[in-house]
Amino acid sequence: MSGVKLLGVSGSPFSRRIEWALKIKGVEYEFIEEDLQNKSPLLLESNPIHKKIPVLFHNGKPIVESLVIIEYIDEAFEGPCILPKDPYERAIARFWSKFLDEKCLPAAWKALWSKGEEKDKEEAYEVFKVLNNELKDKKFFGGDKIGFVDIAANFIGFWIGIIEEATGIVLVTSEKFPHLCAWRDDYCSHVKENMPNREMLLGYFKARAEAASTATAPK
CATH class of the missing domain: 1.20.1050.10 (Glutathione S-transferase Yfyf (Class Pi); Chain A, domain 2)
Incomplete structure (x- = not known):
């Protein structure tokens, strides 16, 4: 499996949404803590529209917006379904x-x-x-x-x-x-x-x- 990385803030409910979705799927990932008072070039480059966390990196490509990321995780990885099938x-x-x-x-x-x-x-x-x-x-x-x-x-x-x-x-x-x-x-x-x-x-x-x-x- 290609490396999965999550750019977020450990105390953020939006970052934790992604971590829980990854846990449900059993996906190993690297967590990168972001400083929102001094936003990193990685955040600004990977989410240039909103400049917000979380950002998920999979196969080197960024996915942004927490609910969008969860749907992506559900579709991209094997494991229990997060969204209903119907x-x-x-x-x-x-x-x-x-x-x-x-x-x-x-x-x-x-x-x-x-x-x-x-x-x-x-x-x-x-x-x-x-x-x-x-x-x-x-x-x-x-x-x-x-x-x-x-x-x-x-x-x-x-x-x-x-x-x-x-x-x-x-x-x-x-x-x-x-x-x-x-x-x-x-x-x-x-x-x-x-x-x-x-x-x-x-x-x-x-x-x-x-x-x-x-x-x-x-x-």
């Missing part, structure tokens, strides 16, 4: 992954870094309600096993809880979203060995929250 189910999986990236993540990020006012949380609550309803009869978005949508939802599964602790703004509770919380627990128990150090991330987000608080404090 064309309709594949389309549905793509729909939910798009919903997560375009609706859920921006709403959750905005709410988590707001001042905690309920009006700032409303959009996040609405998308979480949709996800909670989708999971009411399922263990995972993919059914009985982790699939494409579950990987796309890793920000909810792991990162949101850390940012909630860092900022003191709680969005996802078992009272409001029992099915989503049950999914989160199952998801984390399956992927815990492939997640970044929680204390490291918590320290990073606490420092960010403190800096934001200081910047907005009255002078």
Whole structure:
């Protein structure tokens, strides 16, 4: 097999999506840590449009955008399927992954870094309600096993809880979203060995929250 390399950031949910997909397929790879404050020539050359991680290199060719990379991994390597085989189910999986990236993540990020006012949380609550309803009869978005949508939802599964602790703004509770919380627990128990150090991330987000608080404090 030709060498596989992943250019990313170890604490990024988007990089971790790729690492988990590679693990499902049993693909060995080299991880190259990127400094987003001083972007490398490799990143700028391999992703000149967006200049973002992750970038997967296979056979010397770069593939960019995390969801696109996961589909590529699913098609390029042997092993368990990540996307459903049925064309309709594949389309549905793509729909939910798009919903997560375009609706859920921006709403959750905005709410988590707001001042905690309920009006700032409303959009996040609405998308979480949709996800909670989708999971009411399922263990995972993919059914009985982790699939494409579950990987796309890793920000909810792991990162949101850390940012909630860092900022003191709680969005996802078992009272409001029992099915989503049950999914989160199952998801984390399956992927815990492939997640970044929680204390490291918590320290990073606490420092960010403190800096934001200081910047907005009255002078």
